[in-house]
Amino acid sequence: VNDTTRHGGNPQAVPERLRNQRTRLLSFAAMYSDRMVTERLAEVGARKWHYAVLVSLADNGPASQAELSDRTGIHRSDLVAVLNELTDQGLVHRTPHPADKRRNVVTLTANGRRRLQRLDRLLAATDAEIFAPLTTEDRAELSRLLTTLVTHHATPPPG
Amino acid sequence: VNDTTRHGGNPQAVPERLRNQRTRLLSFAAMYSDRMVTERLAEVGARKWHYAVLVSLADNGPASQAELSDRTGIHRSDLVAVLNELTDQGLVHRTPHPADKRRNVVTLTANGRRRLQRLDRLLAATDAEIFAPLTTEDRAELSRLLTTLVTHHATPPPG
DNA sequence: CCGATTTCAGGATCACTGATATCT
DNA sequence: CAGATATCAGTGGTCCTGAAATCG
Numbered sequence: 313v314n315d316t317t318r319h320g321g322n323p324q325a326v327p328e329r330l331r332n333q334r335t336r337l338l339s340f341a342a343m344y345s346d347r348m349v350t351e352r353l354a355e356v357g358a359r360k361w362h363y364a365v366l367v368s369l370a371d372n373g374p375a376s377q378a379e380l381s382d383r384t385g386i387h388r389s390d391l392v393a394v395l396n397e398l399t400d401q402g403l404v405h406r407t408p409h410p411a412d413k414r415r416n417v418v419t420l421t422a423n424g425r426r427r428l429q430r431l432d433r434l435l436a437a438t439d440a441e442i443f444a445p446l447t448t449e450d451r452a453e454l455s456r457l458l459t460t461l462v463t464h465h466a467t468p469p470p471g
Numbered sequence: 472v473n474d475t476t477r478h479g480g481n482p483q484a485v486p487e488r489l490r491n492q493r494t495r496l497l498s499f500a501a502m503y504s505d506r507m508v509t510e511r512l513a514e515v516g517a518r519k520w521h522y523a524v525l526v527s528l529a530d531n532g533p534a535s536q537a538e539l540s541d542r543t544g545i546h547r548s549d550l551v552a553v554l555n556e557l558t559d560q561g562l563v564h565r566t567p568h569p570a571d572k573r574r575n576v577v578t579l580t581a582n583g584r585r586r587l588q589r590l591d592r593l594l595a596a597t598d599a600e601i602f603a604p605l606t607t608e609d610r611a612e613l614s615r616l617l618t619t620l621v622t623h624h625a626t627p628p629p630g
Numbered sequence: 631c632c633g634a635t636t637t638c639a640g641g642a643t644c645a646c647t648g649a650t651a652t653c654t
Numbered sequence: 655c656a657g658a659t660a661t662c663a664g665t666g667g668t669c670c671t672g673a674a675a676t677c678g
Binding site: 319320321322323325326327328329330331332333334335336337338339340341342343344345346349364367368371372379381382383384385386387435438439442443444445446450451453454455457458459460461462463464465466467 | 478479480481482484485486487488489490491492493494495496497498499500501502503504505508523526527530531538540541542543544545546594597598601602603604605609610612613614616617618619620621622623624625626
């Protein structure tokens with residue numbers, strides 16, 4: 313229908329040398345995946361980072377913003393806006409830390425817990441959609457390979 | 472050394488539910504990969520799209536900009552700037568198409584061919600660095616899985 | 631007149647930087 | 655004082671939209 317947009321180019325025309333470039337494959341796969349996740353979340357007024365924060369609070373309990381940044385991978389500077397949005401929606405709570413006046417303690421609300429359940433279902437469906445062309449075994453294998461890469465590069469070099 | 476930047480967070484602190492999320496793994500892996508590729512290319516004054524254009528011209532011959540966009544996945548609007556940079560460096564050539572005055576014919580120069588060889592070596596080294604934690608078989612497997620995903624999602628839905 | 635090609639101006643989003651005020 | 659925390663303003667890159675100018 314619309315062939316000038318949604319780039320990635322015409323797959324048939326892409327030279328083999330480019331098609332087989334692993335870093336390029338990784339980039340494009342992530343691009344499609346990110347786009348789909350972002351779209352699905354946008355339909356219910358959420359963003360990727362929202363989910364990350366809600367999960368972190370649900371699974372590891374209340375936390376300061378600095379710790380939330382560590383848990384989710386959200387940059388400290390950007391976490392502020394994310395928490396503003398979540399508090400505006402009544403999904404989390406920012407209260408001053410009793411013993412350390414610099415910190416906030418971020419807590420999940422009952423609404424936040426319900427919201428997380430919904431996002432969980434939504435993201436499970438999106439995952440199924442994105443990885444539909446892979447078998448169950450292939451999906452597990454992909455997760456294994458990506459986990460190896462991520463842990464290797466996320467781990468700070470020894471020192 | 473600097474633990475507040477280069478996010479991805481503290482890997483140990485990331486909740487298991489997030490760590491195992493496939494779309495997140497894909498995003499982060501691509502992020503690390505892209506960052507490394509971009510850095511290495513920047514050291515020699517190049518960018519990712521430069522390489523894509525040079526490869527396309529070397530492997531599939533001269534082309535119009537519209538066709539180059541299809542071959543490389545570069546958006547038509549952004550291709551202009553990329554070609555400006557490449558022509559400024561004397562790596563490609565823009566000449567008017569003899570039979571169709573709307574088009575340009577983009578050609579690889581001798582310098583462009585030499586440049587491509589250098590970028591090939593550089594990117595091969597970067598690929599080795601990025602995928603170092605994977606065995607040879609694992610890398611092939613990863614390529615296979617990613618290719619399945621990319622072709623599936625790049626191929627326009629039947630119609 | 632419709633469609634294709636090149637070009638430019640600008641938007642939206644994202645990771646990141648840098649600075650500031652506050653507090654330990 | 656050094657160091658940590660939360661916040662805000664702003665940069666640079668990328669993907670994308672929209673429109674103009676030119677031409678088939």
